[in-house]
Amino acid sequence: MSSHWLIEKGIGEDRAILLDNNHIIAARVRRHAGGPFAGAIVAGRLKIHNSPQLVTEDDIMIALDGPLNGLSEGARCHARIVREAVGEASGTYKRSKPPRGRLIESDVAQPVPDLKEMLGSEHPVRTHILAPLPAPDALAQAGWDMLVEQASSGIIVFAEGRLIVSPTPGMTVIDVDSSAASRSNMVQLAKAAAVEAAKTIMRCDIGGTIAIDFPTIEARADRQNVAACFDAHMLGDFERTAINGFGLMQIVRRRERPSLVELFQLAPVKSALLALLRRAQRHQNLQDHALVVDEKGHKMLQANPLWMEELQRVTGTAPRIMIGASGPDDYRITPTTSHIQA
Secondary structure (H helix, E strand, C coil), X not given: CCCXXXXXXXXXXXXXXXXXXXXXXXXXXXXXXXXXXXXXXEEEEEECCCCCEEEECCCCEEEEECCCCCCXXXXXXXXXXXXXXXXXXXXXXXXXXXXXXXXXXCCCCECCCCHXXXXXXXXXXXXXXXXXXXXXXXXXXXXXXXXXXXXXXXXXXXXXXXXXXXXXXXXXXXXXXECHHHCCCHHHHHHHHHHHHHHHHHHCCCCEEEXXXXXXXXXXXXXXXXHHHHXXXXXXXXXXXXXXXXXXXXXXXXXXXXXXXXXXXXXXXXXXXXHHHHHHHCCCXXXXXXEEECHHHHHHHHHCHHHHHHHHHHHCCCCEEEECCCCHHHCEEEECCCCCCC
8 A cells, every 4th residue: 555644633633644554654733722833824013123023913923034025113014934833841941932934925814724735745645534433543553542652751662772752942852772682782773773763753743953862883884874774764854964973963854843742742731631532532432421630631621612512513422521630641531430529
């Protein structure tokens, strides 16, 4: 079977996976509450003080790159979004970097292309309807749940060791952690890690600056062979440095949106809720069950009533919400006969 994209339109987010022989080789997630999305043309007024920005009618600040075309403070203009807002975290400190755009000559704003249009025409696109059981779950059959677990934990296990993927304010860092069995052959470990790192970057939609910390390899020829393994398994355009004597290689890819790692690690409550709603859509007996969340999850559901309205529309049931989970990892569906306190 040839490679093809499979799109699933879900509650709160749409998901797309690029399948090749029933294996996920790339993925995208678009959350409905995000935006403006890459490719959209937005209108607003120019604000130049401190740093150039476009302020939309909804008071969204768009950081501007490139020339201002001679426009002055307060001028009405249009910009194309080149990078969506992205989150950053360092310890307990979290912030969101604003969307970035470039001024263009246009008289009208244009809505963002839908996810199907953004995937391009290189591979065919099929739409998957997330039907209730017993209909098959095409994404799960392809490994979607494992991909979400990898993006959420940042841990990708392979035969010779594991990768630890961490988003930082400046870049995404991929650390190669060896198993005891692989320490006797660091070159073999590094080659296997290079292959897995390339696949992970594609599957988790990681862009921008990426640093891979390989084990120290003394021979230059061995380092070149490791880099060649990485190149052979990367898709699309990218630039990279050589692997230096300390095992560090830096990659730069075009970045238009948050990676799956950022989406799931920096917004664990929202990610867990959307995953819970996905499971609820396929539950056979939802009318006799409740969604169990914690206080944060309950507040987010209250702040996003459209999620529960959509769940009721597609399932015909508005399940009870119970507070009883210890955290996002504990969100679950339970029979309403349970003694959990509401």
